[in-house]
Amino acid sequence: MGHTSESTPTVLALSGGIGGAKLALGLYRILEPWSLAVVLNTGDDLIHMGLHVAPDVDTIMYTLSAENNTELGWGRAGETWSFMEQMGRLDGDTWFNLGDGDLALHVRRTELLSRGVSLAEITAQFYQAFGIHAHAWPMSDDAVRTVVQTADGRTLPFQNYFVGERCEPAVSGFSYEGATTAAANQHIIKALADPGLRAVILCPSNPFVSIAPILSVPGIRDALAACQAPVVAVSPLIGGEAVKGPLGKMFQELGQPAKNANVLSHYTDFLDGFVIDDTDGHEADSFGLPTLVTRTLMKSLDDRDTLATQVLAFADGLGGASAREAAGSGG
Amino acid sequence: MGHTSESTPTVLALSGGIGGAKLALGLYRILEPWSLAVVLNTGDDLIHMGLHVAPDVDTIMYTLSAENNTELGWGRAGETWSFMEQMGRLDGDTWFNLGDGDLALHVRRTELLSRGVSLAEITAQFYQAFGIHAHAWPMSDDAVRTVVQTADGRTLPFQNYFVGERCEPAVSGFSYEGATTAAANQHIIKALADPGLRAVILCPSNPFVSIAPILSVPGIRDALAACQAPVVAVSPLIGGEAVKGPLGKMFQELGQPAKNANVLSHYTDFLDGFVIDDTDGHEADSFGLPTLVTRTLMKSLDDRDTLATQVLAFADGLGGASAREAAGSGG
Numbered sequence: 242m243g244h245t246s247e248s249t250p251t252v253l254a255l256s257g258g259i260g261g262a263k264l265a266l267g268l269y270r271i272l273e274p275w276s277l278a279v280v281l282n283t284g285d286d287l288i289h290m291g292l293h294v295a296p297d298v299d300t301i302m303y304t305l306s307a308e309n310n311t312e313l314g315w316g317r318a319g320e321t322w323s324f325m326e327q328m329g330r331l332d333g334d335t336w337f338n339l340g341d342g343d344l345a346l347h348v349r350r351t352e353l354l355s356r357g358v359s360l361a362e363i364t365a366q367f368y369q370a371f372g373i374h375a376h377a378w379p380m381s382d383d384a385v386r387t388v389v390q391t392a393d394g395r396t397l398p399f400q401n402y403f404v405g406e407r408c409e410p411a412v413s414g415f416s417y418e419g420a421t422t423a424a425a426n427q428h429i430i431k432a433l434a435d436p437g438l439r440a441v442i443l444c445p446s447n448p449f450v451s452i453a454p455i456l457s458v459p460g461i462r463d464a465l466a467a468c469q470a471p472v473v474a475v476s477p478l479i480g481g482e483a484v485k486g487p488l489g490k491m492f493q494e495l496g497q498p499a500k501n502a503n504v505l506s507h508y509t510d511f512l513d514g515f516v517i518d519d520t521d522g523h524e525a526d527s528f529g530l531p532t533l534v535t536r537t538l539m540k541s542l543d544d545r546d547t548l549a550t551q552v553l554a555f556a557d558g559l560g561g562a563s564a565r566e567a568a569g570s571g572g
Numbered sequence: 573m574g575h576t577s578e579s580t581p582t583v584l585a586l587s588g589g590i591g592g593a594k595l596a597l598g599l600y601r602i603l604e605p606w607s608l609a610v611v612l613n614t615g616d617d618l619i620h621m622g623l624h625v626a627p628d629v630d631t632i633m634y635t636l637s638a639e640n641n642t643e644l645g646w647g648r649a650g651e652t653w654s655f656m657e658q659m660g661r662l663d664g665d666t667w668f669n670l671g672d673g674d675l676a677l678h679v680r681r682t683e684l685l686s687r688g689v690s691l692a693e694i695t696a697q698f699y700q701a702f703g704i705h706a707h708a709w710p711m712s713d714d715a716v717r718t719v720v721q722t723a724d725g726r727t728l729p730f731q732n733y734f735v736g737e738r739c740e741p742a743v744s745g746f747s748y749e750g751a752t753t754a755a756a757n758q759h760i761i762k763a764l765a766d767p768g769l770r771a772v773i774l775c776p777s778n779p780f781v782s783i784a785p786i787l788s789v790p791g792i793r794d795a796l797a798a799c800q801a802p803v804v805a806v807s808p809l810i811g812g813e814a815v816k817g818p819l820g821k822m823f824q825e826l827g828q829p830a831k832n833a834n835v836l837s838h839y840t841d842f843l844d845g846f847v848i849d850d851t852d853g854h855e856a857d858s859f860g861l862p863t864l865v866t867r868t869l870m871k872s873l874d875d876r877d878t879l880a881t882q883v884l885a886f887a888d889g890l891g892g893a894s895a896r897e898a899a900g901s902g903g
Contacts, residue, residue, distance in 0.1 A: 290679050290680070290683050291679065291682055291683040291686055292679070317658075319654075320654065321652040321654045321672060323651065323652045323654075323671070323672035323673035323676075324655070324672050324673060324675050324676050324679075325676075326673065326676075327648075327673040327674075327675075327676035327677070328676040328679070328680060330676075330701045330702070331676055331677070331680045331697070331698060331701050332697070332701065333676065333679070333680045333683070340654070341652060341654035341655050341672035341675075342654035342655060342657060342658040343658075344655050344658075344672075344675065344679075345654075345655050345656075345657075345658035345659040345661075345662055345664065346658070346662065348621050348622070348623070348655075348659070348664070348675075348679075349621070349659060349662045349664045351622055352621050352622040352664070355622055366662070366663070367662060370661045370662050370663065371661070
């Protein structure tokens with residue numbers, strides 16, 4: 242596919258779904274075409290009704306192409322729902338909504354996978370079809386599945402927890418099935434080793450179920466630690482809660498304060514800079530690494546562009562692995 | 573499934589899609605609930621985009637449940653088309669239209685087949701979900717596929733000929749792949765041997781591509797020949813053409829006059845009575861078996877009911893296999 246070689250990306254963004262997608266969109270909007278590569282979480286993929294559904298892969302695609310459904314907050318704008326109505330009549334699963342147009346992605350993805358086309362290649366084809374001029378790299382072509390352990394002793398595939406049970410069960414832990422034997426998408430590993438790389442941004446996504454699955458794939462965490470470009474994380478917490486999603490609740494259930502320090506603790510081995518919201522400015526002293534305190538709440542498109550611009554400028558002022566080593570040797 | 577044993581059917585109708593479905597609907601409307609069993613052609617089933625699509629099975633279902641799309645002449649009433657629009661963007665196949673709601677049948681059928689549920693059982697579930705009080709029996713759970721040989725030396729799966737090439741290629745023959753090893757649906761064999769059976773009706777369907785696939789399944793033709801109930805065929809020709817579909821063209825391309833006698837020739841070994849349209853009344857003398865000449869064109873619901881009533885009354889006046897044997901021994 243010619244488009245993946247249109248140019249080498251200069252900014253790598255790791256993102257989960259909705260929340261992370263906002264900053265990914267800001268980065269996409271302010272950067273030159275093909276300068277951005279988004280590393281996509283496939284830990285919440287599921288085989289549903291025999292179809293391979295990749296929620297985060299598609300959320301980022303709908304967001305970057307401005308075809309996301311802003312009313313629902315997920316899925317495709319202008320969606321219709323005839324499929325689900327009929328599926329209900331046929332006693333099919335209806336706990337996981339699939340819009341009519343959205344379904345084309347899952348049917349086509351499943352068909353192409355069955356012919357031996359890789360998830361990476363399929364994703365590149367889909368993003369191209371949606372007119373997106375950014376690289377989009379699923380973390381692995383192999384299945385890595387986020388599993389939620391609940392306080393009542395169950396293990397739930399992520400979507401069963403997230404959609405099926407509306408995040409209601411208290412969590413006691415997480416695992417990433419298949420991770421130990423999964424192969425990282427080599428585009429990611431190469432980009433992280435590229436001396437021309439400008440920055441790596443961890444979008445404001447859930448550390449447990451959006452970023453951790455990416456980091457669980459062998460080689461990615463090490464490549465981040467060795468990356469010469471600055472690595473910056475934007476915290477998804479604002480005042481102890483995620484804008485959307487169960488992160489605040491998860492911290493509580495795990496017996497950890499829902500503080501930015503506890504987000505940071507997931508990334509200390511590779512992070513060069515941290516970005517938190519104004520609301521939490523008082524927490525910044527304790528981090529022990531450069532921190533940008535700014536408005537991280539993104540309501541408008543302008544908010545997305547502004548935060549993206551600020552985060553990149555912040556990253557540009559930081560060193561990468563060399564600076565980390567220097568800081569380490571000096572500490 | 574309790575519903576298949578609601579009662580033993582008294583009338584068996586063999587039918588293809590659109591044309592045959594009209595008479596099947598008439599029979600369904602005038603008979604008591606569960607008195608009708610429709611034997612369904614699966615010769616034009618296809619695996620499309622990885623999904624098992626069964627056009628005739630679904631056409632009869634939409635027709636009997638009055639959910640058929642009368643504007644299009646096929647598919648589901650009130651259909652939406654988001655799926656196909658999006659599939660087109662993704663470079664997926666678009667030559668075979670699948671409506672959004674219709675798609676639920678194919679996704680669910682494929683899912684259940686992959687779990688080992690039989691096509692017969694799935695069909696019974698679907699018809700029940702659509703509130704239909706008739707038995708619906710796919711001719712076989714095994715794949716039997718109608719293949720069209722063309723004058724230019726190609727072999728086309730039926731839907732590629734019918735939809736993909738709009739019946740344009742001249743045909744030179746037909747085959748039914750998989751037929752020799754397929755097992756007939758045993759409900760059909762049992763019903764044909766049931767002394768309580770009142771009549772068997774061949775609906776006005778294409779003999780080559782709707783009825784022949786059913787007859788190609790080992791055991792069904794013999795069971796028809798042995799059937800004690802009268803077997804009556806309604807010719808799909810009116811004035812040398814089918815109301816819809818390529819039958820007239822097929823006869824011409826095969827070098828056979830598009831005459832009712834050439835429809836009849838497909839069924840002589842088991843037929844007790846023949847029904848043709850008023851237009852062709854002059855052909856009736858040559859058939860050598862009881863023939864009802866009436867209006868077979870079905871435009872209104874009343875037309876469907878009237879023809880169904882007439883055909884059943886006609887059958888009631890005929891004998892079955894015993895009469896055929898007597899006629900044979902006397903001839």
